[in-house]
Amino acid sequence: MMANKEVTWFILSAVVAAAHALSVNTPQKQVQVKKGDNITLPCTYESSVLTPAKGDIVAWMKMPEEAEFINRYLDDGGTWISDAYKGRVNFSSNKNNHDIGIILSQVTLNDNGTYECSVRLRDDPPLTHSTMELLVLVAPSKPDCKIIGTTEFGQNINLTCNSIEGFPKPEYSWQSYNPENKQRALVGTVTPGVLMLKNISIDTTGYYICLAKNSIGESSCNITVNVTPPSMNFALLGGVVGGLVAVVIIIAVVAYCCCCRNGKEKDYEMTETENGDHPPEVKIRGPAEEEIQDEEEEEEEDRHQPVQPPISKVSPEV
Structure with missing residues (x-):
């Protein structure tokens, strides 16, 4: 008899627990939105508790940071939004509905990720949650x-x-x-x-x-x-140009020197021809040669002197 009472009590407890079981559901496990558009992240909960108690709360957080960005108390509707999401997020329905989805506006690339919707009821513990994925679609930026x-x-x-x-x-x-x-x-x-x-x-x-x-x-x-011909190395090009310039300068200097030398030789020859002067020859003579030359010079002088008529001698008269 005692055993039958225990079985009956266990069954009744299970039925009551099942009746009070809290469930949270995100009907879409993945939603997509174009960058800059608005999107609704749907979430609902089910519970046998008809009247919310003080402290009953629903909340959303982004994973993996696990930091809440919006929550609402079910008893008085008080809502809190983090500074990062102010002006961009709000609940999609009033507090008297089991719809606890949110609307996210002006979606950015940073909104990509996994979101968790959670509910905590004082009379229907424990805290229960469900997750979903948000994919932000973006057209290619200018490549x-x-x-x-x-x-x-x-x-x-x-x-x-x-x-x-x-x-x-x-x-x-x-x-x-x-x-x-x-x-x-x-x-x-x-x-x-x-x-x-x-x-x-x-x-x-x-x-x-x-x-x-x-x-x-x-x-x-x-x-x-724009395909161009192969370019030379500037250092090599500079060396080649410098070498060519040096060669040209050397050739010019040599040519100038040759021209000047030839000009001087021609001027010297012309001066000799015009003046007819030649430097006297130097000849070394001995004493005998000097005597012969002296005799020749005397004979030459005698030939050039005028011939004097003979002077006749007059005898004195007696």
């Missing part, structure tokens, strides 16, 4: 386009394209145009966000457009590629 490498004949270069923002993750595509702005077949190897161009030539010159696109929107950027 940042760059050229990696040197745009010289025969070089390999990479054209890169990357959007800082974008969810879902953007997909990238490329288009190529010649200098006359006419579209042409794309030549190169494409990987996500990169166009690889190998052994570039004058045919590579032109405009390249990168398009970043996802389910929310698209954006693009363009790159101008």
